[in-house]
Amino acid sequence: MAKETGIVRWKDLALGCTLMEPGTAAELKTGDWRSMRPVTNRELCIKCGQCYIFCPDMVYSRTAEGYYEANYYYCKGCGICARECPKDAIQMVQEEK
Amino acid sequence: MGIAAEALKDFKGFNLKKLPEVEPLSSGHRACQGCGEILALRQVLKALGENVIVASATGCMEIVTSPFPQTAWRVPWIHVAFENAAAVISGVESAYKALNRKGKIDQPDVVFLAYGGDGGTADIGLQALSGALERGHNFIYVCLDNEAYMNTGIQRSSSTPYGAMTTTSPPGKKSIGQRTWKKNVAYIAAAHGIPYVATASPAFALDLMNKVKKAAMIPGPAYVHIFSPCPTGWRHETDLAVEVARLAVLTKIFPLYEVIDGRWILSRKVAKPKPVSEYLKVQRRFRHLTEKDIEDIQRRVDEEYEDLLRRCAMSGGEPEKKEGEEAQGD
Amino acid sequence: MGKRVGMEVSIAAAEVVGLCDVDVIAAYPITPQTHIVEHLSELVADGHLDAEFVPVESEHSAMSTCVGAAAAGARTFTSTSSQGYALMAEICYIASSLRLPIVMAVANRALSAPISIWNDHADMMMARDTGWIQTVAENGQEVVDLLLHAYRVAEDPRVLLPVMVNLDGFILSHMIEPIYMPDKEEVQRYLPPYKPALRLDPRNPMTFGPVGMPEVYTEAKKAQDEAMKGALPVIVEAWKEFEKHFGRAYHPVETYKTDGAEILLLTMGSVSETAMTAVDKMRAEGKKVGLVHLRLWRPFPAKELVEALQGAKAIVVVDRAMAFSTQSGPVCVEVKAALFDHGISTYVQNFVAGLGGRDVTVEDFEMMVAKTSDGLAKGLPMTYEIVNVRE
């Protein structure tokens, strides 16, 4: 099966077009949608996790030191994390093209 | 003690510092930048974990999570049609009940979740929802209310608020925009006498997650109505979904409460409410409203809030928290 | 051992569904289907059948509930008629597309307006292109047999499609007649336990019903079409097995006194029995008339039908529903297409009869045959007309 495109032969379809493998959307790079990127200043970060719980794209994960790190493969650049950060530790900066 | 209260005896809420890491919904989904609806759905699923089966109504959340050949779902999920998520989950739940009882499977603890947008819940799916609530299936129904048919291009629904501009409630010389007041589906759900009804907002994430967890613990039907900002349809900036959701609560436009065994309980009393104009002005769907229109909306919001307070007072439900006590994220 | 009993056909239908050990029944009442689901609810209430009886608030939800239950791995059943079918039709397309082996009995009834609770085949014709297998019963025994057969076919791993068993409303559903009811052991010997191919299970999460972009929708429909075509030999095989177990034979296309027949009647459903009586009478009068009757409506057994029809000088196709076409009723369209595909240009007369509970009598069949015989002799154009309509 051509994973990205969905161009398949009818014989290769699972019964009823069911998708047998969970969470395969993780292959999709939604970071392409972004024109602004969030950048965290760890000096200001209080590790409160607001960026984590308010992210619609599950971009942030907790590091060993307790900071939250953005995965730019998925980040669409909506800016909610920056807006919600109580310490203004996250800035939205222009993507370099 | 009612069945809900009984089931919640040992309830323990989530802690922001130690949230479950599980993400039943994967990154890579196709929701718009800054989508408040998928944020709400993510929080719902985090609260429920992975031993869940999900039935989806047609709508944004269905389209953005399942275009063949990828799926954002890490839990079993089924989409059938627009108006029938509650009926589909009735079938799934009944099947598990029968198969467990007959010894054909041994999976007694699966949680059953159906969700739909406001169109799939308040309009076309209301009958199926009412049927499933009335029949008493053990399931959670979540309405992700973004106040219009966003998936088809922002048409009005019965959940669209008064005055809002949509593509089928355009303001004009002879129209204010949406001419009707928002249908209150949580009240309708509560009128079924089901053990648990709640409203929730993704801006108050812990409150939302706790309510969904309670809904899962309670045997029988539970209904959770979640306010889900849509930057695309509401015409606000993409970073504002959480802020708009918060403002809706703090202006009393979308009060947070629970109905547990018929007892109405405010989740937080909005002691010093912000004026509705603060909520309206950040959304261009309300841009055309006059001062007079905004006054009308303020009056209606105040009346509805009073009505809610009366319901709480009459059933002896006390607010759990007062405004100002809450931490960010809660 | 099963036994011969006198029983209302609806009750017998419910009994055999109970013997099939269904897990979930979802149903909404509509005349003339009601006795089937009433009796199922009794079987559950009395503890004779261990199943969830879900008394849904509409037929739309009945089918939706069956879809959810079947996707969760349950053996399911529902039943409806007419307007109820129309309401659930949306979900019927999805049930077959998701390849869920739901079984449904349809007590065939006319569609509104004007509202009619009486029998014709409008609901069944509406279901024509939904991707369901459709079998057609002519008497109570066949209702029982076809329901049992339906589960075996639907759940066959080579098929996995929903099956609709059609029985004429009132004429069969409310009839008391002798029926051989199998017992539980006999049913179990014929019908293996249901092992779902795919199911909604948190231990093995799958996504059912994803969005089909233009890149895949055509392939999805092709796969479904192939499944339907592939179902035909399995349907026949399951009937052969049925004959071995129960001694009653079924075929996609059946014939009665067709040897040497010059004019063939073509019918579907309970009127086929009246047609047999008419054929007996006409044969006794020396007329070379026979009967071909369809047992299987979908997948359409074109090849078998042509084999049964070829050699006749004229064919009298009896439709029990309107197509509001200018040339043929729905069955006749198929018949003409099948003949054309096989290079056969037999004289075909099409009569619509028995709409909304209007009786179809032996005399009616005699009239149709006489008219056809006359038209053939005089070289009149082939006609399409409604029988006994008052001008």
Next chain:
Amino acid sequence: MVEIRFHGRGGQGGVTSAELTALAAIEQGKFAQAFPSFGPERRGAPVMAFVRVSDQQIRTREKVYNPNIVVVLDPTLLQIVNVEAGVPQDGIVVVNTRLSANELRKTMGLTRRLAVVDASTIAVETLRVPITNTTMLGALIKATGVITLDALRGPVEKRFGPIAEKNLRACQRAYEETVVEE
């Protein structure tokens, strides 16, 4: 093949009479059909129910147009329904009536052969209710022999449970008291 038409009023059990007749015939190893006049049932309204009995498999789904036997459960129906409609000259009409066959023939202008029984009185005395459906089956059996009293026992027991015996007694008594014209 014998065809029977029952006339009653909705709620009087005419459909049950038809069903029990068919069930008894099937019990005897015969072939039978029983069916109501299809449609919504309304209490009090005149209703009909039909039975076919045959030694061979019955292969017709037509309505019954020419019944050989007609059973009238309620004498008041004679004034509003032509119970002889479609009945061939050699047919028989079995009527619940206090009148004799002759009186009935005169007052109602009936022309077919008659069998009469005061089923209402028998029903009230035996069952304590004026429901004549099982009672009239005794009359049917006496007048036509289309089924046997023995064959009726099983279906009646299944249908009526604890009150089956009373119904069978009413049936037996009607069988004895029915007067059949030669």
